[in-house]
Amino acid sequence: xxxxxxxxxxxxxxxxxxxxxxxxxxxxxxxxxxxxxxxxxxxxxxxxxxxxxxxxxxxxxxxxxxxxxxxxxxxxxxxxxxxxxxxxxxxxxxxxxxxxxxxxxxxxxxxxxxxxxxxxxxxxxxxxxxxxxxxxxxxxxxxxxxxxxxxxxxxxxxxxxxxxxxxxxxxxxxxxxxxxxxxxxxxxxxxxxxxxxxxxxxxxxxxxxxxxxxxxxxxxxxxxxxxxxxxxxxxxxxxxxxxxxxxxxxxxxxxxxxxxxxxxxxxxxxxxxxxxxxxxxxxxxxxxxxxxxxxxxxxxxxxxxxxxxxxxxxxxxxxxxxxxxxxxxxxxxxxxxxxxxxxxxxxxxxxxxxxxxxxxxxxxxxxxxxxxxxxxxxxxxxxxxxxxxxxxxxxxxxxxxxxxxxxxxxxxxxxxxxxxxxxxxxxxxxxxxxxxxxxxxxxxxxxxxxxxxxxxxxxxxxxxxxxxxxxxxxxxxxxxxxxxxxxxxxxxxxxxxxxxxxxxxxxxxxxxxxxxxxxxxxxxxxxxxxxxxxxxxxxxxxxxxxxxxxxxxxxxxxxxxxxxxxxxxxxxxxxxx
Amino acid sequence: xxxxxxxxxxxxxxxxxxxxxxxxxxxxxxxxxxxxxxxxxxxxxxxxxxxxxxxxxxxxxxxxxxxxxxxxxxxxxxxxxxxxxxxxx
Numbered sequence: 001x002x003x004x005x006x007x008x009x010x011x012x013x014x015x016x017x018x019x020x021x022x023x024x025x026x027x028x029x030x031x032x033x034x035x036x037x038x039x040x041x042x043x044x045x046x047x048x049x050x051x052x053x054x055x056x057x058x059x060x061x062x063x064x065x066x067x068x069x070x071x072x073x074x075x076x077x078x079x080x081x082x083x084x085x086x087x088x089x090x091x092x093x094x095x096x097x098x099x100x101x102x103x104x105x106x107x108x109x110x111x112x113x114x115x116x117x118x119x120x121x122x123x124x125x126x127x128x129x130x131x132x133x134x135x136x137x138x139x140x141x142x143x144x145x146x147x148x149x150x151x152x153x154x155x156x157x158x159x160x161x162x163x164x165x166x167x168x169x170x171x172x173x174x175x176x177x178x179x180x181x182x183x184x185x186x187x188x189x190x191x192x193x194x195x196x197x198x199x200x201x202x203x204x205x206x207x208x209x210x211x212x213x214x215x216x217x218x219x220x221x222x223x224x225x226x227x228x229x230x231x232x233x234x235x236x237x238x239x240x241x242x243x244x245x246x247x248x249x250x251x252x253x254x255x256x257x258x259x260x261x262x263x264x265x266x267x268x269x270x271x272x273x274x275x276x277x278x279x280x281x282x283x284x285x286x287x288x289x290x291x292x293x294x295x296x297x298x299x300x301x302x303x304x305x306x307x308x309x310x311x312x313x314x315x316x317x318x319x320x321x322x323x324x325x326x327x328x329x330x331x332x333x334x335x336x337x338x339x340x341x342x343x344x345x346x347x348x349x350x351x352x353x354x355x356x357x358x359x360x361x362x363x364x365x366x367x368x369x370x371x372x373x374x375x376x377x378x379x380x381x382x383x384x385x386x387x388x389x390x391x392x393x394x395x396x397x398x399x400x401x402x403x404x405x406x407x408x409x410x411x412x413x414x415x416x417x418x419x420x421x422x423x424x425x426x427x428x429x430x431x432x433x434x435x436x437x438x439x440x441x442x443x444x445x446x447x448x449x450x451x452x453x454x455x456x457x458x459x460x461x462x463x464x465x466x467x468x469x470x471x472x473x474x475x476x477x478x479x480x481x482x483x484x485x486x487x488x489x490x491x492x493x494x495x496x497x498x499x500x501x502x503x504x505x506x507x508x509x510x511x512x513x514x515x516x517x518x519x520x521x522x523x524x525x526x527x528x529x530x531x532x533x534x535x536x537x538x539x540x541x542x543x544x545x546x547x548x549x550x551x552x553x554x555x556x557x558x559x560x561x562x563x564x565x566x567x568x569x570x571x572x573x574x575x576x577x
Numbered sequence: 578x579x580x581x582x583x584x585x586x587x588x589x590x591x592x593x594x595x596x597x598x599x600x601x602x603x604x605x606x607x608x609x610x611x612x613x614x615x616x617x618x619x620x621x622x623x624x625x626x627x628x629x630x631x632x633x634x635x636x637x638x639x640x641x642x643x644x645x646x647x648x649x650x651x652x653x654x655x656x657x658x659x660x661x662x663x664x665x666x
Contacts, residue, residue, distance in 0.1 A: 097594070104597055110624035136626050143632035146592050150629065 035204065035229025037248030038215035043181070043202045043224050043297045044242035044254060047235055050184035050191065051171035053159030060124035069125045070116045076129075076164040077115075080157060081106035084190055089319075095217060096319070098153075098189040106157045111136065126162045133158030149212045156188030175199050179296050181241050183232045192217040201297050202243035204232045204250055218245070223293045226250055274304055275527070275538055279545040283520055285537055286342070286528035288506055292333055298531050299337030306343040307454065307528020308506040309334055311387065315348055321358045321383060324390045331394035335402060342403060344454065344504075344528075346433065347387050349373050349407040359383060368468065373408025373433075374418060388425040395427070403429035405454055410436045412445045419450055433506075435459035440488035443495035450501065454528070455492055457507025461485045480509035481562035486522065490557065493523015504528060513540035518569055520546070521553030548576045579648040581656040582640045591633040591659075600625045602658055606651035610643045622655070 063069035081103045088099035105111070114132035123131060137151045163170045173191060174180065179201040184191070186207040192214060195203075200223065208214045208227035218225035224245030235241065235252050242254040275285035286307030289295040295309065314322050314330055322330075335343055350356050351372030359380050364370035377384040388404065395402040406418045409432040422430040431452035434440050440460065447453055457480045462469045464485050467477035489505070496503035504526040505519050511533035517540055519527060527537060544552070552569045559565035587595040603610045604623035611619035612628060619642060620627035633639055639659065641652050 101594065101597055104600075104625050108624050108626045110621050110627045136630060139630040143630075146589070147629055147632055154626070 031252040033226075033229050033231035033235075033250040033252065035226040035232075035248050035250065036210065037225075037245045038208075038210050038212075038227050039203075039218035039223060039225035040246040041202075041224035041294075042242065042244045042246065043179075043293075044240060044251075045179040045181045045201050047183050047204075047232075047237055047239050047241050048174045048176065048180040049237050050173065050182060050187070053156075053171060054126075054162050054166055054168055056124065056127040056130045056162055058124065058127055060127055062122060062124045063119075066116075066119040069119050069128075070112075072165065073115045073119070073125060073129060073161065074112050076161045077106050077112055077157075079164050080160040083160070084157075087190060095189070095192070098192075098217065102153045102157060102189045105154055106161070111157075126165050129158050129161050129165070145209075149209050152186040152188055152207070152212065156190055160190070173200060179300065181243055183235065185233075186212065186227075187214040187217075189217070195223065199296070201293050202245065203227075204229050204241070204243055206230045206233050223291075273302070273538070275541055277520065277541050277544055277546050277549065279547075281520075281546050283524070283541055284342075284526040285534050285541075286344075286504070286506075286526055287531045287534065288528050289334070292330060295334040296337045299334075299339075301531045301534070303341075303531055303534060304526075305338060305341035306334065306345075307504050307526060309343060309345045311345060311348055312350065315350065315356055315359075319357055321386065324386050324393065327387060327390035328393035328397065331391055331402070332397040335394055335398035335400055340400060342401075344403040344405055344431070344452075345391055347374070347384060347404060347406050348376070350376055368462065373435075374406040374414060375408060384421070385425070388422050388427060392426040401429060402427070403431060403452065405431040405433055405452070407433045407456070408435060408459075409433060409446075410438045412442060412449055415439075415446050415449045434492050435463065437464050437488060440492050443492040444498065447492070447495045447499045447501040447503075452502045452504065453492060453496065454504040454506045455489055455524070457485065457489070457505060457509035460488060460507070464488060476562060479562035480507065480512070480515060481556065481565045483557055483559055483561070483565055486518065486553070486557050486565065489519060489524070490522045490553070496523055496525065502526065511537065513537050514552075514566070514569055514573065516540060517544050517549045517573070518553045518556050521549030521551070543577055544573070548573070551576065578642055578644050579652050580640060580642045581652045582638055583656040583659045584636060584638050585633055585659050586635070586661055587659075588635050590635050590637065591628055591631065591639075596625050596628045599655070599658060600628055602655055606643070606647075606655070608643045608645050608648060608651050610641060610651065610655065613640050613642070614638075615640075 084099050084103035084106060088096040088103060111132055114135055115128045118128035118131045133154055137154055140151050141148045160170055173195060176199060178199060180199050181202045181204060182200045183204045186205050203214060203218050203223055203225040205214050205227045212227060214225060214227055224243050226243055226245055226248050229250055232250060240253055242251040275283045284304040286305045287298045287303035288308040289298050289306055290310040291313045314327055350359055351367055351370060359376060361371045361376060361379060371379060391402055391404055404422055404427050409415050415432045419430045429451050431450045431454060433456045434453050435456040439446055458469060461478050461480050465477040465482060467474040469478060492503055502525045503523055505524045506528040509515050510519060510527040511529040513536045516527050516537045529537060552572050555568040555572045556565040559568045585591060591599060600623050610622040612622040613619040614631055614633060641655055643652055
């Protein structure tokens with residue numbers, strides 16, 4: 001983050017007109033635009049622009065019969081309202097709410113009434129819609145704040161009605177087939193509703209505020225977004241831009257110094273080869289991803305694959321279960337983004353602490369120990385079968401393999417049942433997460449039953465130490481350096497070696513470079529972290545041999561507490577490097 | 578003509594979601610209900626655009642009017658909605 005703080009040369013300090021100060025550097029290599037960051041994250045990709053909606057003019061031909069034209073407008077508005085309501089029922093969550101509200105605007109009796117007045121005053125049909133819309137836009141804008149931000153929604157309704165009247169399609173979100181940053185004056189809810197699963201990895205708008213639908217939807221989709229950035233209007237399509245949705249900045253044609261370590265569209269970060277120890281043992285450094293946008297951005301990073309694709313994003317906030325075809329499309333998108341690199345998909349990890357409307361599980365006093373992860377399949381087997389079917393379909397579509405694993409597996413019987421079920425759907429590579437101490441303690445039998453295992457250190461620490469992950473006061477108990485947790489990881493690592501079953505680690509522990517080395521010493525074959533953590537782990541492993549890692553692990557396990565374990569590992573590391 | 582004057586309780590005033598809930602309820606009465614703020618023209622209470630355009634804030638007093646059979650009962654219901662929290666029943 002710090003490296004992004006210095007302003008690029010030529011960007012200067014915004015003078016009185018802050019917006020134009022941003023625009024003045026547009027197009028200059030290294031130019032920096034300022035706006036308002038409304039959805040965090042950083043990504044870079046070429047810029048595309050949302051095409052302008054159809055325009056109307058007072059000089060358009062006027063219809064013969066105002067009453068008949070009014071009836072046409074009412075039908076067009078009803079069609080727009082129905083179309084938006086249809087999109088809402090397919091969307092779910094915050095997107096659905098926004099689309100419902102916009103659908104209601106299209107059906108508003110006063111809007112149709114205002115159009116009628118303009119028609120009877122002699123306005124051309126489409127232009128009467130524009131005039132009526134602008135009339136209400138003026139009134140809403142006069143109130144400022146939240147109401148003024150609704151102007152975009154209303155203008156979108158008008159543009160859609162005009163398009164229906166003219167019999168032309170509305171311009172949609174560009175889908176060039178590679179990641180892009182989408183720039184627009186502002187985005188209407190119906191535009192943003194088609195973003196999930198598309199090529200857009202970040203949003204920059206000239207207008208909009210923190211409560212605009214662009215902001216709300218970008219946050220819900222996990223897309224970095226900068227709004228109120230008028231300078232973006234002057235940036236040519238195709239220019240590479242770096243969007244920092246946390247800081248609210250946009251770099252035009254970012255300088256090389258800013259490009260390092262950033263997932264981006266054009267090339268992979270410098271110095272980011274495959275993970276290996278100093279003596280040449282390959283330790284694939286994979287990434288954890290939780291949304292499609294994240295996956296698409298990570299696909300352009302040096303990550304050697306996906307060690308954990310969380311699938312909750314497809315389900316959270318939904319009123320109904322996403323259909324198999326929709327799921328398959330989303331998974332196929334992730335598979336395609338990673339080419340021939342491995343992708344491990346975790347099946348839905350829901351529970352009564354993360355309730356889903358379509359997956360009723362009942363209230364529990366102790367949800368962490370209740371119906372969670374794979375256990376929910378006992379109550380709702382269809383949901384798991386649909387997900388497995390969708391994964392198999394995604395692999396067929398993407399013409400490549402996919403690995404699947406189940407969360408919260410406790411027993412060998414559960415692991416065997418999951419493997420059989422996944423194989424029945426045609427999935428070839430099937431594994432389990434090791435998060436429950438019972439699974440780690442019986443790793444020998446468990447790893448004989450699966451193709452691979454992945455240790456989730458966060459939950460493993462919570463269950464080993466009997467310490468709620470959400471309880472801040474229990475921080476030390478939850479420290480992944482706890483020797484008891486390391487002992488369980490060692491058990492799993494040893495079982496993996498014995499059976500030739502690969503063992504990965506996908507918890508936060510793998511993102512700590514020193515602990516990552518310890519995990520390798522305990523038998524981890526691959527590590528999966530957030531993309532941003534990869535360079536640190538890569539550098540650490542490159543400086544140590546496998547023997548060094550084993551020595552670090554032994555020193556850590558010989559300690560009596562997490563602080564001692566960390567210090568002991570550090571001492572061994574300094575002595576050996 | 579029946580009338581009720583009530584203080585709007587919704588913390589965000591009569592904006593998108595609370596306005597949508599209110600206008601749906603107003604349309605549901607089947608009567609021509611109007612809403613007005615002090616010194617302003619009455620607007621169609623069944624229109625979200627018209628209601629939002631009033632820019633009603635939290636704590637502002639608004640007047641509901643309607644005529645016809647059941648107007649009193651209808652306005653009682655709408656007034657209760659405004660005095661409660663539209664959109665968050």
